Amino acid sequence: MKNYNNKISNLASQISQLDNMILLHDEIHDEVMVQQYKARKTDYLKELLTELLNLNASTPRIHEIIKSIISKLQAATPVVNEQEISQKFKFSLTELEATIEG
Numbered sequence: 001m002k003n004y005n006n007k008i009s010n011l012a013s014q015i016s017q018l019d020n021m022i023l024l025h026d027e028i029h030d031e032v033m034v035q036q037y038k039a040r041k042t043d044y045l046k047e048l049l050t051e052l053l054n055l056n057a058s059t060p061r062i063h064e065i066i067k068s069i070i071s072k073l074q075a076a077t078p079v080v081n082e083q084e085i086s087q088k089f090k091f092s093l094t095e096l097e098a099t100i101e102g
Contacts, residue, residue, distance in 0.1 A: 011048040015041055042076045045069050053091060053099055066099070 018041040025033040049069045052062060 008048065008051050011044050011051065015044050015048070018044065038076065042073065045073055045076075049073070050091060053096065056099065058099070063099075066096070 018037050022034055022037045022041070025037065049066065052066055052069070055062070
């Protein structure tokens, strides 16, 4: 059985570290590294979203976190329709709606 708490905590820690690296490289105007760190952050956000959905937990706070992650992902890589969202982020919108609705 997976230990979701450890995995979610590890992902959150990795995302935080990437944010620090993005800020550092942004300050020294190293756009190549900034883009690489942003891409890695996007991958971790997708993985975090998947883990949260797999929890099948239904609390308002988790729903808000899921919505926030989706907003961040859309800002990083805009998509134009629901099918593209499902394909790009590899999760079912129906599954997401069921999770959000509880």
